[in-house]
Amino acid sequence: MEQINQLGRRKTAVARVFVKEGSGNITVNGKDIAQYFTVSHLYDSIMQPLRLLGAEAKFDIKANIKGGGIKGQAEALRLGISRALVEENEENKKVLKPYSLLTRDARAVERKKPGLRKARRRTQFSKR
Numbered sequence: 001m002e003q004i005n006q007l008g009r010r011k012t013a014v015a016r017v018f019v020k021e022g023s024g025n026i027t028v029n030g031k032d033i034a035q036y037f038t039v040s041h042l043y044d045s046i047m048q049p050l051r052l053l054g055a056e057a058k059f060d061i062k063a064n065i066k067g068g069g070i071k072g073q074a075e076a077l078r079l080g081i082s083r084a085l086v087e088e089n090e091e092n093k094k095v096l097k098p099y100s101l102l103t104r105d106a107r108a109v110e111r112k113k114p115g116l117r118k119a120r121r122r123t124q125f126s127k128r
Contacts, residue, residue, distance in 0.1 A: 004087050008080025011108050013068025017080030019088065022060025028077065029065060042074040049082040049101050053092055059085075079104060 001021050008015040026033040037043045050056045061081060065073045082101040086093045096102055110119040117123055 001088065004084045006080045006084040006087060008076040008078065008083065010075040010079065010105055011068050011072040013065060013072035013076040015063050015065045015073065015076035015080045017077065017084050018062045019059050019081070019084040021058065024057035024059065026061045026063075028063045037070070037074055039070065042071065046074055046078050046081070048099070049078065049085055049096055052095055052099065052101075053085060055085070059088075075105065 003018055003020040006017045006019070008017060028036040033043065033046065037046060047056065050059070061084075063077055063080065065077060067073075068076070078101065082096050086096065086102065093102065112119055
């Protein structure tokens with residue numbers, strides 16, 4: 001198996017994911033994944049596609065992530081890993097799809113409109 005490249009996006013975060021056969025090393029922006037994602041529930045959500053397939057120690061993953069916050073980056077990485085695993089073996093799609101791991105979450109911050117305080121929040125009405 002050669003190296004598989006995939007892209008994952010969430011909000012403004014973009015993760016480029018490179019997957020190849022190996023021993024289970026995961027590197028994010030040159031750091032080990034445990035150093036980059038110190039919050040345990042984010043680490044667990046990233047590892048979810050690998051755990052579902054029982055492939056935690058089967059692939060080496062290298063990722064470059066730009067933009068967004070820590071949660072958006074984690075979810076972008078999870079989508080990139082899921083897509084790469086499906087490209088590696090089409091049978092993996094049946095396992096990952098029920099958990100919505102192949103769906104791009106398109107929700108993003110709505111832009112601020114002119115004349116308003118925020119996207120939809122107006123100024124408080126004053127009678128006098």
